Amino acid sequence: MLTLVIGGAASGKSAYAEWLCLQSPLPRTYLATMQIWDAECAARVAKHRAMRAEKQFDTIECPLQLDRVILPQRGTVLLEDLGNLTANELYSPDGAGAHTAEQILAGIEKLTLQCENLILVSNEVFSGGADYLGDTDRYLRVLAAVNNAAAARADAVVRVVCGIPVYYKGSETQ
Known part of the structure; x- marks a missing residue:
């Protein structure tokens, strides 16, 4: 399920x-x-890692190239957040540049095949x-394309x- x-x-x-x-399975x-x-x-980052560890999260740092992430096991994945990822891909010398939206969307699609639940967090734009x-x-338009x-x-x-x-769309109880 993708949320x-x-x-x-x-x-x-x-x-x-x-x-x-x-609320989702480990x-x-x-x-x-x-x-x-x-x-x-x-x-x-260290503070947030410690807080997430208490909630039984394993953390993978992924500031770029979401499409290259290989999850160690199925389960629930929280991607925090698309706004940061978009900025990183758009402006980093190693990022996707003009192909940012396509790169991120390909990464999301790849992740959906590797987990049971994928939860994406993003910023509201416009x-x-x-x-x-x-x-x-430029940034807002690319993030809007990713969000849409x-x-x-x-x-x-x-x-x-x-x-x-x-x-x-959908509901909390799906």
């Missing part, structure tokens, strides 16, 4: 996605997309109504607003 969880900044989307994972794998740029990032220019607009294609493919799509999940 897309979207929401704005600090909406509760990550907490809800983790809650969904905790093993649990967390695909972390944050790139480690400095000591502060490294400390944050709901603010602002016009953006240059690289920001993932939503079309997903069994469930849920938007989290102020910690409240609202299902647009």
Whole structure:
């Protein structure tokens, strides 16, 4: 089953996605997309790894090339998050660049074949109504393309607003 969880900044989307994972069968794998740029990032990653270990997550760091991930076993996978992955692929010298959306979507498809439940977390885009220019607009358009294609493919799509999940497709009990 593929579930897309979207929401704005600090909406509760990550907490809800983790809650969904905790309702799903073991093993649990967390695909972390944050790139480690400095000591502060490294400390944050270490803190999050420790928190996830308590919840029986195995963590795989995946800041780029999602399509190359080989899961060690079936079960439930939480990918946190598509916004980071999109930025990494779009702007990193080793990233997919102009082919970012296609690369990420191919990776999602590959993951769905390797696990029973795949939960994707992503940022809501374009709901603010602002016009953006240059690289920001490019990033938002690529992330929107990824979100739209993932939503079309997903069994469930849920938007989290102020910690409240609202299902647009499927349901929590699928």
